[in-house]
Amino acid sequence: MPSHSPSARDLVLDCAVYVDGARLDDTGDFAQAYQRVRATGRGFVWLGLHSPTAARMASVARVFNLHSLVVEDLVDAHQRPKLELYDGTVFLVLRSMHYVDHAAVDKANDIVSSGEIMVLAGPDFVITVRHGNHTQLGGVRAALESRPEALAFGPVAVLHAVADHVVDSYQRVAIDMADDVDELEEHVFASSTTDLDIDVVYMFKREILELHRAVAPLAVPLAWLSGAAGPGSTLRAELPGAFGEKEIRRHFRDVADHLTAAVDMIDGYDERLTTLLNAAATKVGxxxxxxxxxxxxxxxxxxxxxxxxxxxxxxxxxxxxxxxxxxxxxxxxxxxxxxxxxxxxxxxxxxx
Structure with a gap:
């Protein structure tokens, strides 16, 4: 598996053809790889990119016949979490979140940092685009390659693995923040009013809101992928191809459950911080x-x-x-x- 510096830009991180869940020899060129898949009618191409330029994505779009709006979104690193359909191709945007270690809550400038992972899954190809320095997917690819039975489902297996990886990272971030919120609570209630720094509480509130904006919008896309989209969903199309298989829907339902758990934790932190702000304001008053x-x-x-x-x-x-x-x-x-x-x-x- 090729390794790349996380600070690299506009790189083809990896490209391979997978047939029946097994990785074939790399062709070294995504155009040749996709031509091989189309010629044989078997397998799919998995192309991984990091912060591609418009020129790079233009060449990729010509090979995979991508919609111009998708290309624009893949280049722009400031998309909100969403899921869109383009003629049977599923485009999923995920916000990756990373917990920033710090010595103490009152000395931290940031609690979480964000990046973006975009997945474009078609019938015989999947393109993953990363933006940010903590969005590595090498472990996801390696884990899938060790389970050929999962990769045999095709591009949908890759989209599920990436979504599961990102949602699990939300849970890890939420768990890591638990001690910080407890420490902040103790700081507010134990400190004298003259030593009370409300700015720390506001900073935490801002970080929690940023985390919530990354996590909460995924509820509707995951509900749709699990076949259980509610009446408020804007996705009215049928699940394309392998996305409609019962086993795949079950796996996405599991990811949706993990997302719900993460959202519940984040909402709990938000309520506690709101209470802390009110308590701090009351103490000052x-x-x-x-x-x-x-x-x-x-x-x-x-x-x-x-x-x-x-x-x-x-x-x-x-x-x-x-x-x-x-x-x-x-x-x-x-x-x-x-x-x-x-x-x-x-x-x-x-x-x-």
Whole structure:
């Protein structure tokens, strides 16, 4: 199996002809490989590409007679997860997600990174296109080649294996995020309000939403592939070729079940983060109210000396006790007594 650097661009990662589930000798050229399949009427071609250019896809389109809209989507790396049909050819777009390791939740910039995997499955060919540095499918191809009975189903087996691989990665990412959400929950509820960083919660919320946008849209395509598309599905066509076989539908139903489990986990995280945001906002609001009560209390205490000093600071000649020898210490003692009384009362009522 040829190996390629994950950072390579516009490469034919692998190309082979498969007959009855067995890999034949590589021809080294996808045009020759497909010509061989069409001439014999047996087997299919599996072509793997990584970040192809428009020129590369134009040459592939001429060989496999691809629709221009499919070619455009295969080159563009910013497609939403979807499934489309083109004259018996199934085109599936998947968003691959990768968990980004980090030392602590409050020091992470990203939790997940994304890429794209596109699968175009026709009657006698399958084209897989990868965009991103963590979308390797070498393990999927090797696993299928070790199971000729699965590859004997043809291109539909490849599409199922890729979909199963991507959906399983969603579950792994969701499981890896469980500890992060627990740690974030502990951080929010254990931290004092002055140490609370709500930006971390918002960052996690953003990452969860990105993961949800990659996972949730696959529910309808997988339901259609499993033969159980609901009334809300926009796919009204019959399952083409081998896609309509009962065993294939069962396998896609299993992938759909795994997807549902992943969606449930992600939705649970989203609800917990929403609760954390509300809790953090509540903590901040309570702390602000407490601060305002303290400020108001000290302001009330400060009003007394301010008022008395303001009165005796007036330049009037005839004012009470101005000529008394002990008037100054008496006023100071009165101020201290009033302020102390106010402090005791406010402290008893938990304003201070």
């Amino acid at each position: 309570i702390q602000q109210n407490t601060d305002m009560r303290k400020i108001s209390s000290w302001a009330a205490i400060a009003v007394v000396p301010t008022a008395i000093a303001g009165i005796y600071g007036m330049n009037f000649e005839h004012m009470p006790e101005l000529a008394w020898r002990w008037s100054y210490p008496a006023v100071l003692l009165l101020l201290l007594l009033i302020c102390t009384t106010l402090w005791v009362v406010l402290h008893k009522n938990r304003w201070l």
